[in-house]
Amino acid sequence: MQLPVYCPKPSSPFARAIAAGSGIVGDPNRSHDGLILVYYEGNLYGAVNMQKYSERVLHAAERLATRYPTIACQYIPADQLKAIGTYDRGSKGFALSDPEALRAWCPDADILTGPAR
16 A cells, blocks of 8 residues: 655644654545545654654554544645655555655654665
């Protein structure tokens, strides 16, 4: 399953509402009327298994895929988001299309320096 990966546009209310560097994935099958359903993970509590950006994306993607109950999901207007690539649940790999937007959102993102595993 391929999922779009997003970062919020810097001036958007969504960018101020979630933790900087959060991993954000969307569900194109459950998006409508200019709104995109996104799940996100910011590791607010410092879990050791979500220190890396790729790990935060993985957790958000698994929650989205299983429809796991969480408060870290919402419908966001598409104009508040920037698509930066895709995440493949099978390979746990990224196809990054906008590294500069990711660097602005999460300067230490591990996928900027090599394979995300």
